[in-house]
Every structure is written in C-alpha cells, then in structure tokens.
Amino acid sequence: MALKKLPRSFYLRPTVQVAKGLLCKYLVRQYKGEHRKGRGSRIVGKIVEVEAYCERDPASHSYRGMTQRNRVMFGNGGHLYVYFTYGMHFCSNVVTRERDIGEAVLIRAVEPVKGIRDMMRKRGYSRLKRGGGTDDKRDLKNLTNGPAKVCQAFGIDRKLNGVDLTGDEVFIAGASKQTGKQETGRSHRVGVTNGQDKRWRFYVKRNKFVSKLKTPT
DNA sequence: CGACCGATTGACT
DNA sequence: GTCAATCGGTCGG
Numbered sequence: 001m002a003l004k005k006l007p008r009s010f011y012l013r014p015t016v017q018v019a020k021g022l023l024c025k026y027l028v029r030q031y032k033g034e035h036r037k038g039r040g041s042r043i044v045g046k047i048v049e050v051e052a053y054c055e056r057d058p059a060s061h062s063y064r065g066m067t068q069r070n071r072v073m074f075g076n077g078g079h080l081y082v083y084f085t086y087g088m089h090f091c092s093n094v095v096t097r098e099r100d101i102g103e104a105v106l107i108r109a110v111e112p113v114k115g116i117r118d119m120m121r122k123r124g125y126s127r128l129k130r131g132g133g134t135d136d137k138r139d140l141k142n143l144t145n146g147p148a149k150v151c152q153a154f155g156i157d158r159k160l161n162g163v164d165l166t167g168d169e170v171f172i173a174g175a176s177k178q179t180g181k182q183e184t185g186r187s188h189r190v191g192v193t194n195g196q197d198k199r200w201r202f203y204v205k206r207n208k209f210v211s212k213l214k215t216p217t
Numbered sequence: 218c219g220a221c222c223g224a225t226t227g228a229c230t
Numbered sequence: 231g232t233c234a235a236t237c238g239g240t241c242g243g
Contacts, residue, residue: 053224059224061239068239070239084237084239086235088225088226088235089226093224106224147225149225149226
C-alpha cells in the first residue's frame with residue numbers, strides 16, 4: 001500500500017477537525033537500519049480512535065498554561081507530544097495549530113497493519129498468535145487498543161517527545177487509494193474527570209481495535 | 218518539601 | 231465488577 005505523509009498544513013487546523021481527519025490515517029514508526037539489509041523496518045497502524053484536547057479545556061494538560069511537561073503542546077503543529085502517566089505508561093498526542101496554542105489530539109487506538117511481530121515483541125507477547133489458538137490477553141485485539149498500548153507497541157517513549165511528524169522517524173500518512181466507507185462514532189472522552197461535557201472522542205464504528213466498545217455517557 | 222493524583226493497564230474476586 | 235502498580239508533575243505550606 002502506498003502511503004503519503006501528511007503535510008504540516010494538515011495539523012495547523014482546528015483541533016477537533018484534525019482529530020476527525022486522523023481517523024483511518026496511518027501511524028508509522030520507521031527504523032533506519034542496520035538490520036534488514038539496510039532497508040530498515042517499519043511499524044504501521046491505522047488510527048481508529050482519537051480524542052481532542054483544546055485550550056480552555058479543563059481536561060487538557062495545557063489548561064493551566066505552559067509547563068516543562070506540556071511545552072511541546074505549545075509548539076508548532078505537526079509534532080509528537082509524549083507524556084508519562086500512572087508511573088509506568090506513555091501516551092502519544094499529535095500537536096495541532098500554530099505555535100503558542102496548546103492543543104493536541106490523543107491517539108487512543110490503532111489497528112495493526114505492518115510489523116505485527118515487532119509489536120508483539122515490544123508488548124511482551126511470549127508467543128505469536130497462531131491460527132486457532134486464541135490466548136485471551138495475548139491476542140491481536142489487545143495489541144494496540146489503548147493509548148499506552150499503542151506507545152508500547154510502537155516503541156514510543158519520552159525520547160520521542162517533540163519529534164517532528166513531517167520527519168522520517170515517526171509520521172502519519174494517508175493511503176493513496178481510498179479505503180472503503182467507514183462510519184465515525186463520537187462520544188465523551190475516556191478517563192476524563194473535568195470537561196465531561198465535551199464530546200471530543202472520535203472512533204471508527206464497528207472496528208474491534210477501538211479501546212472501549214461501550215461509549216461513556 | 219510533602220502530599221496528592223493521573224488522557225492506564227492488567228490481575229484478580 | 232474491584233484494585234494495586236508506580237512515579238513525575240503540580241500545587242499548597
């Protein structure tokens with residue numbers, strides 16, 4: 001499948017619009033590389049669930065202004081904001097809008113497309129899923145159906161905080177050929193205690209890699 | 218400086 | 231369904 005990297009202009013738009021636009025785009029982790037005969041390798045996943053975090057949004061890390069932790073959110077759009085939470089997890093966000101506006105889109109789930117063995121290894125799967133043998137917590141759908149799972153599977157941690165998404169290490173691309181029609185679902189955001197009123201979670205309906213099947217009220 | 222807690226996950230009753 | 235793990239960010243004193 002031919003992939004076309006999204007240009008900077010994609011990210012310099014209203015955040016909710018960018019969030020919806022990210023659905024069915026492809027998150028790519030590119031490894032330059034020594035292995036695979038110098039061709040490098042890549043991990044690819046189709047984005048199926050996102051959440052928008054805006055300014056004057058009490059749920060957003062940027063709500064109380066710029067700090068050392070969230071400074072990337074206030075940079076130019078088209079960069080990756082990675083934050084550490086619960087003492088053990090990382091989550092990935094796509095920074096939107098121009099410099100000094102602290103907004104971003106959280107990538108909550110992707111559908112594995114390429115590099116599945118690599119993702120499984122990074123997620124600590126002891127064995128590969130083989131035809132017939134479904135192994136509950138270690139099957140395909142648990143690979144990337146959550147924001148911290150995506151980071152783990154894609155090898156994204158604090159070292160990639162602030163990386164330019166128009167670069168070659170991590171980027172987002174659209175398929176050159178249009179995929180089949182898909183319906184977009186919308187709901188309140190997951191795990192948010194302030195800003196419950198906003199319905200800024202968007203997901204691909206009936207996709208089994210969406211993190212929560214039942215939508216919060 | 219100490220206390221509180223989180224845009225989560227996985228293990229367990 | 232419940233809950234512990236685990237630690238840096240943030241805020242109050």
